[in-house]
Amino acid sequence: MAELAQVTPDAMDAAAEEAAEMLKALSNPGRLRILCALVPGDLSVGELENALGASQSYVSGQLLRLRSEGLVSxxxxGRSMRYSLSDPRVRPILERLYEVFCPGM
Structure with a gap:
């Protein structure tokens, strides 16, 4: 990790902006549940519907947003689409959130 004194204000601004954008995508409970469901591996829309107890249109809409944010691919x-986490930075964040907010689950 770079020493704080060596990081330029512009680099800090860019990193903060990038982190804020990712946190915005994670701030929605529905999107966060989808991302958490994808931590173990890829799932289809139908599998996500069942895991979340949500409608196909809701899951698809949230997946569209997550794809546009670059968090899932x-x-x-065959006839179905399989979704997975695409940004390697999001997995450790989700794992840590799970440890903090879902102990014993």
Missing amino acids: CERQ
């Missing part, structure tokens, strides 16, 4: 497998 999808791959076609």
Whole structure:
């Protein structure tokens, strides 16, 4: 990790902006639940619907937002789309949130 004294104000501004954008995407409980469901591995929309107890239109809408944020990606497998985490920075954040907010679950 770079020493704080060596980091320029512009670099700090850029990093803070990038972190804030990611945290905005994580701040929605529905999107956060989808991301947490994807930590163990990829899932289809139907599997996410079942895991979350949510409608197809809700899950699809949230996945669209997460894709636009670059947090999830999808791959076609036959007739279904499989979604997975695409940003390697988000997995440790989700794992830590789970440790803090979901102990014993």
